[in-house]
Amino acid sequence: MSPLVRVGIETGSKLIRTGILLLYAHLLAFTIFKSLPLTCSIRFNMPSQFQQRVVEFVKQNHNNEIKIFMEKYYCVRLHSLFGALLASGLVVARGELQS
Template sequence: MLMSFKKIVLQCPPFRLSYQGLGEPLCFAAFGPFATTAFYLLQRKTSELPVTGTVLSASVLVGITTSLILFCSHFHQVKGDMAVGKMSPLVRLGSGAGSDVVKIAVIVLYSFLLVIGLCRTLPLTCIILCELTIPIGRLVVSYVAANHKDNTKIFMAKYYCVRLHATFGAALAAGLVAARMFAGSYIP
């Protein structure tokens, strides 16, 4: 269903919101807070509607990594996007500034993780396991910085982002499960 949303709203007329550079923010919302919160609510055994800081924090982290995949998938398409009038963020920024955005996004991802860990919004197990993915985050940043001008090599950046998304998400989920198993009912 979310893939249908993406196709219809982001790419098809009359909306074509991705042509206006709104793909990444909409991807963040749809696959981060909306999808994660909806999945959480579907899995709850009670009819209450408490969406906690834990759920919202986790959903923001998932949204960041998901949006990073979409952002990096545009590096090799800048010339083509310009030719068809698609004003993606990379068309607007250029690949050099786009490389800086990737670096900032990865720094924000791990900084936000640390802040919500210090605030005890997420359990310590999540923080520790997610911090173990920092080498993959560094790989994404260094690969994009080194190859953002090379359309042949930069194509792989989105796959490195997928690795970050998958390992970070698995670490986050494992941390939540471990917290529940070892600390009773910490997770709402």
């Protein structure tokens, strides 16, 4: 069973929305305290439309067990996108420092 099924679909949909908000809160905090370069923060704002689609999909389909099954794939894509953007932001920041 997936974690979404274990905690319940409605609770899981709230956890997904909260998780995305926490990602941005951590990103903002790390940028303010200069733990992450500004280039990472700028890059993370790019996929906001995709994140909005993930949240809307969960809101609309949290009662439909068949459709909510696809949510884990969307979350994996979102996680991969965040990782790729973080890596590219760090590469760009490193290039700026060496110049």
